[in-house]
Amino acid sequence: MTTDTDSSLVQTFDELADAAASEGMAAAADRLAQYFQSTEHYHELFDLRLLQARLDLGLPAILTKGLDDLEDPLRTQMEDRYLEACREVGHLLLADGRVREAWMYLRPVGDRPAVAAALEKLTADEGNTEQIVEVALYEGVHPRLGFELVLKNFGLCNAITTYDAQMHQRPRAERAEVAALLVRQIHGDLLRSLKEYVEKKQGKPPQETTIAGLVADRDWLFDDNEYHIDTSHLAAVVRFALVIDEPDILRLAVDLTEYGRRLSPMFQYPGQEPFADTYPTHAMFFRALLGEQVDEALDYFRGRADALADADQGSWAAEVYVALLSRLGRIDEAFEAAARLLAGARTSGFAPSVLELAQRSGNYARLLEISRQRGDLLGFVMGLAEQRRIDQN
Numbered sequence: 001m002t003t004d005t006d007s008s009l010v011q012t013f014d015e016l017a018d019a020a021a022s023e024g025m026a027a028a029a030d031r032l033a034q035y036f037q038s039t040e041h042y043h044e045l046f047d048l049r050l051l052q053a054r055l056d057l058g059l060p061a062i063l064t065k066g067l068d069d070l071e072d073p074l075r076t077q078m079e080d081r082y083l084e085a086c087r088e089v090g091h092l093l094l095a096d097g098r099v100r101e102a103w104m105y106l107r108p109v110g111d112r113p114a115v116a117a118a119l120e121k122l123t124a125d126e127g128n129t130e131q132i133v134e135v136a137l138y139e140g141v142h143p144r145l146g147f148e149l150v151l152k153n154f155g156l157c158n159a160i161t162t163y164d165a166q167m168h169q170r171p172r173a174e175r176a177e178v179a180a181l182l183v184r185q186i187h188g189d190l191l192r193s194l195k196e197y198v199e200k201k202q203g204k205p206p207q208e209t210t211i212a213g214l215v216a217d218r219d220w221l222f223d224d225n226e227y228h229i230d231t232s233h234l235a236a237v238v239r240f241a242l243v244i245d246e247p248d249i250l251r252l253a254v255d256l257t258e259y260g261r262r263l264s265p266m267f268q269y270p271g272q273e274p275f276a277d278t279y280p281t282h283a284m285f286f287r288a289l290l291g292e293q294v295d296e297a298l299d300y301f302r303g304r305a306d307a308l309a310d311a312d313q314g315s316w317a318a319e320v321y322v323a324l325l326s327r328l329g330r331i332d333e334a335f336e337a338a339a340r341l342l343a344g345a346r347t348s349g350f351a352p353s354v355l356e357l358a359q360r361s362g363n364y365a366r367l368l369e370i371s372r373q374r375g376d377l378l379g380f381v382m383g384l385a386e387q388r389r390i391d392q393n
Contacts, residue, residue, distance in 0.1 A: 053081035099131035116142040179240040212258035231267040257283035274304035315345040323351035
């Protein structure tokens with residue numbers, strides 16, 4: 001006795017045979033593609049697309065050679081068709097919410113903006129959230145979306161740990177997007193916690209709308225080593241905020257430092273120089289980016305960069321100083337500082353390099369001088385090439 005499924009398959013086999021006999025193999029393959037699409041057999045559809053490519057290119061239906069064994073132009077044509085099939089099947093799987101399977105096909109295509117846009121359209125649920133996080137965050141397709149889901153589903157602690165593990169090698173723009181999420185989250189949590197605590201103590205809701213306002217005249221908030229947020233989370237997020245340029249988020253970060261600097265000394269975790277005194281020095285950096293007390297900040301960070309360079313304590317303090325100059329638009333000063341303090345140093349990428357600053361300043365004559373002084377043949381040739389390109393235009 002045959003089932004309805006068996007009967008349907010028998011009918012499909014017959015239709016494929018009839019199509020091949022009457023219209024040719026291309027028609028039969030098209031009919032099978034329709035069947036795989038309607039039944040959501042997308043992996044089989046991928047194999048079929050490769051079969052269609054082989055038939056179109058006059059290759060055997062059952063190809064025992066690898067692509068590398070084919071001669072050009074056949075190899076290039078098959079590679080193009082392979083990527084087309086990856087793109088088609090990957091997006092079909094993505095639209096179906098099968099994110100991990102989709103990425104298996106879309107990774108070779110390399111079209112990350114399209115995949116990121118498709119991920120935005122998905123509704124995250126219990127069945128696919130971890131898959132979306134895996135592709136968006138761990139595969140680097142859409143870090144901000146990945147972190148939004150981590151915050152929502154796994155909490156701030158998990159998000160902070162993940163940032164430290166995953167984001168330091170990502171472009172600064174991506175790090176800034178994610179750091180902004182974390183600043184907003186912990187600022188909102190702390191502001192809410194403080195308001196609730198003050199209302200409980202005073203019997204009425206406070207009128208202040210900022211953390212700085214809430215703590216300004218309430219030293220009792222910190223009596224007996226009191227705190228109102230995980231202090232290690234606070235220190236970490238303030239540190240992450242160094243990559244942010246957005247003024248509204250920088251103001252939130254400054255607000256966080258106003259709380260942090262009032263904590264008991266036992267919760268004043270020292271940072272890496274030039275941020276040893278964590279909250280006041282981060283506040284100085286953030287305020288300078290907001291155009292406040294700029295000269296004071298530059299004096300401080302220049303002094304720390306010089307002192308630590310003389311003490312041979314690495315390049316981080318110098319990078320901070322160069323980065324601050326650059327982000328303030330003082331490119332010529334940043335260029336000279338980088339040439340003086342970072343020449344030949346292995347840096348973290350927080351500050352623009354000497355080459356980047358030369359390009360932004362347009363001072364290639366100075367780059368040639370610096371390259372000679374450093375014995376940098378490659379930098380010298382780059383400077384010559386850029387100078388010649390400008391002279392010819």
